[in-house]
């Protein structure tokens with residue numbers, strides 16, 4: 001398996017459409033960066049994305065923050081450490097770009113993602129009032 005950053009996100013969006021048909025967006029939000037995983041046959045089997053919040057806010061805390069946005073691994077490629085590698089790759093990229101903090105959220109019952117994120121050093125934090133839902137918010141310094 002190979003994990004690498006891509007500028008062309010068509011294959012990532014195709015996986016997104018399979019895994020998240022109800023919330024799939026045709027066009028990614030501005031500024032999103034994408035990573036892709038390919039299996040040994042060259043098939044795209046997973047993707048992950050990051051959204052820098054620099055453009056989104058004037059608040060200095062948020063300017064230094066990246067949001068680990070969607071990640072998805074096709075069923076056939078799960079449990080082989082791909083999400084773990086996606087988390088590391090995105091944190092490495094953010095560190096190189098000078099970001100100081102990463103945040104993300106997962107459904108409270110998504111034990112797989114929670115496990116990977118906690119192992120990668122993320123800790124739960126209390127979200128500000130405009131974020132809500134049955135999700136756990138996590139952050140870490142980078």
Ligand SMILES: CC(C)(COP(=O)(O)OP(=O)(O)OC[C@H]1O[C@@H](n2cnc3c(N)ncnc32)[C@H](O)[C@@H]1OP(=O)(O)O)[C@@H](O)C(=O)NCCC(=O)NCCS
Pocket residue numbers: 019069070071072073074077078079080081082083084085106107110111112113115116119
């Ligand atoms: C969540 C998801 C991205 C994980 O991807 P992955 O590549 O399989 O993740 P990894 O292989 O890096 O790690 C999975 C971890 O969950 C653990 N795990 C697997 N099944 C488990 C279970 N039933 N209970 C608890 N932990 C479990 C694995 O052991 C592994 O932990 P480990 O590294 O300590 O062994 C993938 O399952 C997926 O795409 N799910 C659907 C979409 C989704 O939920 N996306 C995230 C929210 S946007």
